[in-house]
Amino acid sequence: MNVTVPVVENVLKVNDEIALLNRRMFSEAHVYVIDLIGAPGSGKTALLELTLEQLTGIARTGVVVGDPATARDGQRLARFTRHVVQINTGHGCHLDANQVRQAITRLPLSDLDILVIENVGNLICPVGFDLGQHAKVGLFSVSEGDDKAAKHPHLVLTANALILNKIDLLPYVPFDVPRFREDVRHLNQMAPLMEVSVARRQIDPWTHWLLAQADKAQTNASS
């Protein structure tokens, strides 16, 4: 007998439920968590190296880093914090909530103020998978071209903050900054857009934003 069974259910329900557990665990440990998403080569790891260096003595940091293969990024970041867990996803193009759940069992969450999850380099696949983070941060760089925000609306729409990296290259590559800003604003009027240069060690807007968000989360948790 042929039957149609109505369902109407979110396809990513299981992932979302695990993400909810992660989020609860982060909140109980009073650690502020961001999911950093950007294309390969946009400078995610370089930004984090400098971020961790500049936050030394200011905030206790940890990193979960996802890559298809190698532990190279984890090794780079381990120079700045001993709380690093590297996930190798193999053919997987994004992290999911369960991978993060397994990774955080290896971290002393209560001893951290900020945990950064560096997602697999990709502007599409990681966006739909909630990891339990408090904020999603999208990273673009001028060497990728000024059309990337418009071409990746899901990331821009759902990001809590956006970063434009490698602005030191603006004299050398064609990149229309006003057009990029306009594309971002068209899609997301709430997220701050921070322009930084890791190469010139100019990332203050980003570190200030990150610390302010972590402070705000701490204050909300205590009140």
Added chain:
Amino acid sequence: MHEMSIAMELLGLIERRLPPDATLEAAQVRIGPMHGVVAEAMQWAWQATVAEKGWPKARLLIDTPPWQLKCPACGRQWNPQAMDERCACGHLEARVVGGDEFLLLSIDVVLPPKTAVPPPAITKTGAL
């Protein structure tokens, strides 16, 4: 290639909703363009996933609703051709109000023929 992980998530959900011993014939899903799913890649991933589960003929029917934007200035709602499309009133900003759906709508299944179950025997207990 997040279509493969999506196909696996989808099949996991279907298996939890499948009646016992039923065979999957088709699944209807609604995937908004916000999720960046490529229909051809999704079909390929689906075929690979269902074949492994023993339902090689199971079909995937994808409904793709359009993007829907709303202008905060004039309140107009429209389906843009591209995401950077501005409102006709000239306002630069727009809010996404449709296109982010990701739902399993229904599944078509074949149920096994019912086995004849004898009616339970009536046992009299106590005095009438």
